[in-house]
Amino acid sequence: MTVPRSTLRLQFHKGFTFDDALAHVEYFAALGVSHLYASPVTTAEPGSMHGYDTVDYSRISAECGGEAGLKRLVEKLHERGMGLIIDVVPNHMGVGGSSNAWWLDILEWGRHSAYARHFDIDWHSPDPALRGKVLMPCLGASYGDELAAGRIELRFAAQTGHFYAAYGPHVGPVCPIDYAAILQSAERADLSALAERFQGLTTQPADQPRAAEGRELLREFVAQNGRSAVDAALANYAPGESVTRDRLHRLLERQHFRLAWWRTASDEVNWRRFFDISTLAGIRVERPEVFDAVHALPFRLYTEGLIDGVRIDHVDGLAEPREYCQRLRQRLNELRDGEPYIVVEKILARGEPLREDWPVHGTTGYDFMNDVGALLHDPAGAEPLAATWAELTGRSARFADEALAARRKILAENLSAELDRAARALHRIARDSITTRDFTFTALHRVLTELVVHFPVYRIYPQNGVRTEADNVYFNQALAGAKQALSPADYAVLDQVDAWLGSGTAEDAALVRQGSAANAQAGANGQPFNHAGSSRRTAQTLFSQLTAPVAAKAVEDTACYRYGRLLSRNEVGSDPGEFALSVEQFHATNLERARRFPHAMLATATHDHKRGEDVRARLAVLSEIAHDWSATLRAWSTLNAPQRRALDGSLAALDHDWAPGPAAEAMLYQTLVGCWPPELAPDDDAGVKALAERVAQWQLKALREAKLRTSWLAPDETYEKACRDFLFDILAPQRRDGFLHALSALVARIGQAGAINSLQQTVLRLTSPGVPDLYQGTELWDFTLVDPDNRRPVDFAQRAAWLVETPPSDLLSEWRNGRVKLAVVQRLLALRAHLPALLSEGTYLPLTVKGKHAAQVVAFARRHANAWAVIIVTHLAAGLLDEGGDVPLVNAAQWEDTAVEMPAELTSRALFDWMSTAAPKVEDDGSLFLRDALATMPVAVLVEDGVPRA
Structure with a gap:
């Protein structure tokens, strides 16, 4: 298998x-x-x-x-x-410590390392200080300050015979061509004899085995004679005195790495990173x-x-x-x-x-997570919630505005070095032709910035250097946005960049193909790419490797923390500007997947999600009560106004400069509503405090990712502490009869509808075309927040003890503990094992729903040969639930005449529900009434075979 x-x-x-x-x-x-x-x-x-x-x-x-x-x-x-x-x-690989042998070899030997072309390093930086070197942006402060403070040291590894620069956990191996000078500095005959082994060394590969032999002799010498002689040499490079510190500095300057403050990475890093993480280096x-x-x-x-x-x-x-x-x-x-x-x-x-x-x-499975997540939202809530967000915060009602601003910020502050490198690639192409030689680097940089800022997807995938029609759908949107933002004086440059990035003719494609061999040969020799075709291919690659991290950092890791119409749509792989998906659109996405990629993964939770799947499912209910939620936000803001903090930490700040600020406060309320545990009581002081600690961890990350009043690059600890104080104040025990009561009451009001949403998305994931994926621990309710909260230890033993043979409907009354969700997962995975071809290969057939509440149902069938499964789930249920009810189930009588129109082949067959003990009857006219199918569970999976018994 x-x-x-x-x-x-x-x-x-x-x-x-x-x-x-x-x-x-x-x-x-x-x-x-x-x-x-x-x-x-x-x-x-x-x-x-x-x-x-x-x-x-x-x-x-x-x-x-x-x-x-x-x-x-x-x-x-x-x-x-x-x-x-x-x-x-x-x-990419981790390069943040001293464990990566490939990276250490590069730091030691530079471009002549056996691994120099394993990583995506620009050995021909326009900065003379970086030419032939690798930037090591690991210092906690400026190089001069750290050197003077004695935190950069020359050390010797006795077990391997290496000299290296040490800074905390970071290691910069000294090139062996400098070993002779280090050893001779001690003015000892024994070390001078060892130094001869390193005299005349070069970095050429042929000399590297000789260096290894010399290191082995050095290792043996120390093993036999102790470290005292080598320590005497190291003392001549000690950072404590100005003379020896200067000698250490000059030694470091000769190495194939350049130690630098971590803040320099965004502007000067000369190797491709994973996004903007300077401890992860891109490999080729x-x-x-x-x-x-x-x-x-x-x-x-x-x-x-x-x-x-x-x-x-x-x-x-x-x-x-x-x-x-x-x-x-x-x-x-x-x-x-x-x-x-x-x-x-x-x-x-x-x-x-x-x-x-x-x-x-x-x-x-991020695409499925987006589809099913949007399906849970009521489109009627989009406009009022957007208006409330804009009114309360003063920020734009449109996510697209936040995304555009975030893209500009990320390019300017986080990925400026990567932008410069891509612009230089275009500038090299321009200089190779007399018709474009006057296109300046600055103009190309300006044009490229606007293309990237307006690029609507992660990247393009040119074939033989020419964009496909699928690429042009999105590239043309970026062109239009760039043209609107640029001066007409830049239009000619924009048109030429468009051509270089793949809009060219068959002749251009042939040029790129011809350049591939030259490209490979130049890379093998460590030389810059000069051939026009290979230069274009390089520029296209650098462009694509820029737009992807910009999209990820700007949208997922910035704008999604700035825009808060409804946080259930602010998820990896989702566009918060797209609020809801209709049932018909959801069916269309399932049909498309069944046709093109029937075995794609289906996920609703991942190790990277921003909020647990059941947090999102509960928050989605707010779209169904948009006006009530808007009023609640205003009421809570007024209620908690006395707990707001001035930046000096005092209470009751009345001016605009208070913490957490209106946007962060509104997002905080949504987060608390979404992650409040179903069984938590407002008078459970220990439980509320534990929740506050988890939310505080989310809050700090959210504030820094938003990059508005604090950030990872420049944390404002005063503001952050004020935000934390506000959170703990509003959740303090003395608020149990005020805000805590109101918060838990709101959660109780929407909790049943949220649970129905959770069971709905669980059933859809396990029965839609594709391979359902279950993220660890989410068999029970998943009210986690962003990592590391969603990576906490999982109590699998508890889950194993809670496995049952009884149908999920038997557990619905105790829904708050999550066992009903576990039972749904267990039962549907058993169905997939019992009839594997039905749900893995079966045809997907959307079913028509008729009657008064047809809009509150999603129904489809899966068919393989003579086997059938009919899936029916309650949808947008908040308005159908009994007020004051305690079970996530629509009263059967509420469905009235609502019915699913069943396929003709099923009118004469007995169907059994794998979610309950029901066996609802299909009427002679093909109608299956919801008052029968959803009488004991908000979801039903009807199969002709009954549930196998052990």
Whole structure:
């Protein structure tokens, strides 16, 4: 079995190892998943809690249990008929400490390192101080201050014979050509003799083995004679005295790295980062030797049958995603019979297709998460909630305005070095032609900025240097936006940049193809690309590797923390400007997926989500009571006004400069409503305090990500403390009869409708076309917030104890503890195992609903051969629930004449509900009345077969 029936995502780290997962395999099997879906298993930075900072692609993480631990886990999975999918990170590596051998070799040998072309480094920086060097932006303050403070030191590693510059956990290996000078500085005959081994060394590869031999002799000398002699040499580079400090400085200046304040990275970094993270360096997996090194381990694991497929992280960071996916598929196909399962982490805009020439099974499910999330919202709430947001905060009612401003800020402050590099690539092309040689760098930079700012999707995917029609749909939007923003004096430059970035003719495409060989040869020699075709390809790649991180940082990590019409739409992969999705549109997206990528992943929670799936489901109810919620926001703002803080920490600030400020305050109220635990009482002081601590962690991250009054680059700790004080004040025990009572009452009012939304999206994920993915722990209610809150330890033992054979309807009355959700997941995964072809390959048939409350129902059928499943879920239920009711269920009588029009083939068949004990009857005219189908559960999954009994 290779294509999963269903997956369960686990986050491995030193606190949750392969053996920890092995201990719960019986639970995973009883739950009904076919595959575990693991976070990266390769060796990451020590202590990594996520694994995406890989430092060694060749070894399985020892902290997670090593290869032996992984094999034990897989052996147990195979005993239970299950498999494993692993996360592969081909775009970047961790370079933030001293564990990455490839990176350390580059720091030591510069462009002559064996790994110099493994990373995406600009060795030809226009800054003379960086030419042939790598920027190391790791210092906590300016270089001069840190040097003078003695925090940068020259040290010696006795076990390896290396000299290195040390700054905290950061290591900069000294090039061996400087070892002779270091050793001779001690003026000792024994060290001078060792120094001769390093005399005349160059950085050329042929000299590097000689340096290794010299280091070995040095290591042996210290092992036999102790460190005193070497320490005498190190003393001549001690930072404590001006003379020796100056000698240390001059030594550092000769190295292939340049130590710098971390703030310089955004402006000066000369290597591609993952987004704006200066501890993650982009690698060039498009190079065959890098591809082979990155994938040797997963290829071996696949060959040995230990894994059944891979999830590719951040595919848009790669130079050539199409070629990468094709090469990956080809290699996996060659290694083992059967079909390898391949999905890519890809953010798609509404209407943007995943390219069919990528031989993958689909995405990791952000698109489905967006679809089902939007479905839960009432479109009638969009305008009043936007108006309330604008009125209360003074900010724009349109998300697009926030996104545009955020893109400009990210380009100017976080990714300016990457923008400069792309502009220089265009400038080199301009200088190569007499017709464009007068296009200045500044003009090209200006034009490129506007194109990136207005780019509506992550990136383009040119073929042979020419954009496809699919690319042009989005590139033309960026062109139009740029043209509107630019002066007419720049239009000629804009038109030329358009051509260079792929709007050209077949002749241009041939030029790029001809340049590919020259490009490869130049790269192999470490030379700049001069050929016109290869220069264009390089510019296109740099453009695409710029638009993708700008989109991620500006939209997901900035604008989504600034715009608060309704936070349930501010999610990874979603456009908060798109408020709701109709039932018809949801059916259309399912039909499209069934046609193009029937085995794509379906997710409603991930390790990267901003809010737990049940937080979003509850907040979506506010769209159904938009006017009441707007009034509540105003009332709470008035109620809590006395707790507002001036920036000096005093209470009752009356001017505009108070903390947290209207926008942050409004978002805070939504967050509290969304994540308030269902069983928490306002007089539970300990429980409320624990919630406040979690929300405070979210609040700090949200404020800094918004980058308005504080940020990661320039934190305003006074403002942040005032915001935290406000939060703890409004949740203090003395507020239990005031704000806490009002908050818990509002949660109680919408809680039942929120639970119906949660069960609705759970059923849709488990029955729609695709492979349903379950994020660890979300079998029960998921009221977590952004990481690290959503990566807290999971009590799998409790979940295992709560597995039952009884139908979910038996647990609905105790819905607050989440067992009903677990039962729904368990029952539908059992159905997928019982009739695997029905839900994995079955035709998707939207069903018509008629009657008074037809708009409150989503219904469709799945059919495979003679097998059928009919899925019916309650939709937008807030207005149908009994006031004061305590069960998330619409009273059967409320449905009145509402009915699903069933397929003719089912009118004579007996149907059984896998969610309850019901067996609703289809009328002779094909009508299935909701008063029968949804009498005991807000969701129904009707199948001709009854539930198998153990």
